[in-house]
Amino acid sequence: MDDALPRKNGREHSARHPPRNRRSHQGRRKKRATELQEAGKWPHLWRIVGQYSNISIIDVESNDELHALLSSLPLFPFMTIQVTPLAKHPSSIV
Amino acid sequence: MDDALPRKNGREHSARHPPRNRRSHQGRRKKRATELQEAGKWPHLWRIVGQYSNISIIDVESNDELHALLSSLPLFPFMTIQVTPLAKHPSSIV
Amino acid sequence: MDDALPRKNGREHSARHPPRNRRSHQGRRKKRATELQEAGKWPHLWRIVGQYSNISIIDVESNDELHALLSSLPLFPFMTIQVTPLAKHPSSIV
Amino acid sequence: MDDALPRKNGREHSARHPPRNRRSHQGRRKKRATELQEAGKWPHLWRIVGQYSNISIIDVESNDELHALLSSLPLFPFMTIQVTPLAKHPSSIV
Amino acid sequence: MDDALPRKNGREHSARHPPRNRRSHQGRRKKRATELQEAGKWPHLWRIVGQYSNISIIDVESNDELHALLSSLPLFPFMTIQVTPLAKHPSSIV
């Protein structure tokens, strides 16, 4: 559903659990993020200033699809993710 | 979607904001809860022991439907609600 | 700056401080929100499911402009607002 | 008692304490979860979207039985569990 | 079950919500507490030093009985209660 717009507030790249092949991980992460953005599933992605965290808007049909999407991210095992369900706001003109 | 299973953790009946016609409110609340349960939208509803709060499982198609359902509850303006999106668990046999 | 993208996490309409002329307030609130969206200052506005809160993306040139914008909202005195500064994410394709 | 319905909010599988033989652990975990579900002790089990955590409903006769059940889970030493006692809700039609 | 030993951490007597007939309430509260202690349902009751709160051990058969017991307290609507399920400890000699 295009209303299924959770917020992903995750540390993508945790200093505590540095993956062995960091460069390889970063390449895979960027590739996967690009795919999901091009597929229209990940319409917004912002950096939180001063942190490794991001705030994202994900646009999926169901909670199951959302969990599948998030757990497909290469760095998922190292991320802390909090999902906030969003709906259309009555004052939004979009 | 039957995967859209949020948790409602709300104080249904807040001592701080006692509605004027309490008995009338309670009647309307129970009637609405019964309707939603009979419609299959509200499959589980438990009392948290020692509190006026409840934990509920709501089964809806989208976040928009969920917000519409929750804001249709007669005591919605007096409730504090926290939604936790749930998905199917790989070890669940259901 | 189009990078100045804070998040507004406010209770727009607090049950604790109900304004006298609620209908009038709601009309003014919606009118102001529409103006700011049409001006491109408020590109995104979502409802948090089950709450009176919203998550917004505001696009302004400076912190001073942001505070002026937020304090121009008709219900500003009744809102709790938390601003999270956002920047461009290196993996964003936008 | 079929009213003894606590909530298990545990990280089943913590990235910080990865067991040596992960595949073996996962197999044992799934087997134990299946046994308890088939025995009717664990009637509901959901995945929290975006996390390794779950929310479960356990149906036991006593607190002692509950602690025995939880500590029988193969990954119990790596889990953080919070139990919320639940009772029948007066508006539930079940 | 005599293992069902929750902890009641409640403000019995809240300065914010002073009942009209305070003396009458206090009498009813003490009477009810005495009944439950004499019935063996409320084996321990301590004052937290410097607060109106108490820590109690309640000994009941089920979560439903516990909720019924707590909601029978005359000041229940003014109390904040947190229940911690307790079980027998392996090192206890009792």
Add this chain to the structure above:
Amino acid sequence: MDDALPRKNGREHSARHPPRNRRSHQGRRKKRATELQEAGKWPHLWRIVGQYSNISIIDVESNDELHALLSSLPLFPFMTIQVTPLAKHPSSIV
């Protein structure tokens, strides 16, 4: 004083700091707990369901004796302890 009834809320056995000789530690821990219970210093000891924590009532003459008792526990360096001072409750019939 028999009113000096603090609560010990400690992780006795932390998965993060596993002592080398676990079996030996457990034996010493149980032995010390038994001694203190038999001496009447540790009248109540309960397991918090689903956790390695316990809630205890300790009955000592002074804060110094309490600290000496707690720091005599074999696993004290691995425990997180919170003490809540308790007094006689006016409604207690004991």
Add this chain to the structure above:
Amino acid sequence: MDDALPRKNGREHSARHPPRNRRSHQGRRKKRATELQEAGKWPHLWRIVGQYSNISIIDVESNDELHALLSSLPLFPFMTIQVTPLAKHPSSIV
């Protein structure tokens, strides 16, 4: 016991619950504080900078005496008090 040295961290004078006869209360409060200091029960009393709160050292024989002392303060019903049990420190030269 002179080791029974809890810390009182209370808002003595809450703007939310302004007593009717404020001047009278302040006089009674100061008188009671002076009595307890002269009796040696309240050896230290400091103001937390920028707040109506204080940090105090109380020197009593037991938890029961401590609760009696605190609840004898004229503004006790309006105070939020947190007690931290203190003991002699091995490095203290006093």
Add this chain to the structure above:
Amino acid sequence: MDDALPRKNGREHSARHPPRNRRSHQGRRKKRATELQEAGKWPHLWRIVGQYSNISIIDVESNDELHALLSSLPLFPFMTIQVTPLAKHPSSIV
């Protein structure tokens, strides 16, 4: 001491406790803030974006002077203030 540089994080103007004569209060507040800035005691004063709060640097000789200064603010009874003691930083070039 010019090193005594605490941070004042206060809600200057609380919607919950609106003073009777708001305009008069605002005039007195601004006048007092100007005096203290001109005297060099209050070298920095910033608005936290989206809030009625401010972050201030105060430059005083002692904690007693700081408390006297803060409690001289006309809206002190309505403010929540948190003081963070600051010192010279070894990397500061000032």
Add this chain to the structure above:
Amino acid sequence: MDDALPRKNGREHSARHPPRNRRSHQGRRKKRATELQEAGKWPHLWRIVGQYSNISIIDVESNDELHALLSSLPLFPFMTIQVTPLAKHPSSIV
């Protein structure tokens, strides 16, 4: 923008993640801090008493510049940073 004045509340030098060549890191850190102060980007820098943390005022044109500045600090991967957007205060005489 000279209004873009966030607060950096970071542990610059974390005992948990001690860099290998500590002396080398400290030299680079001080050099970078000096450059940014001399460039007018980092007008204030204070030590929080008793901690390795600092409170800083950064003066930049945009959120993107701020993130670039912060991530250019040699110890950025080891820091926890919280940014609070600041604006001009109406009572400031500067």
Add this chain to the structure above:
Amino acid sequence: MDDALPRKNGREHSARHPPRNRRSHQGRRKKRATELQEAGKWPHLWRIVGQYSNISIIDVESNDELHALLSSLPLFPFMTIQVTPLAKHPSSIV
């Protein structure tokens, strides 16, 4: 200033970061604490019951002196310290 009375709430001796030569550290720690107490800089030092933490009253002229004092403690890199500025209380008879 004898008004500069912060509170040190630190874990002096953290189980997580055990120094190599523990006995040597303890000796140096005790020696330094004794020096500061004899110099009148550290008038009060208490053990928090059940914890490795202490509550201390430090009596210094300025924030800079306070930071210098605290960072001179041998175990400073392993401590978590929170400073609460204290002033004379109007009801104190000292």
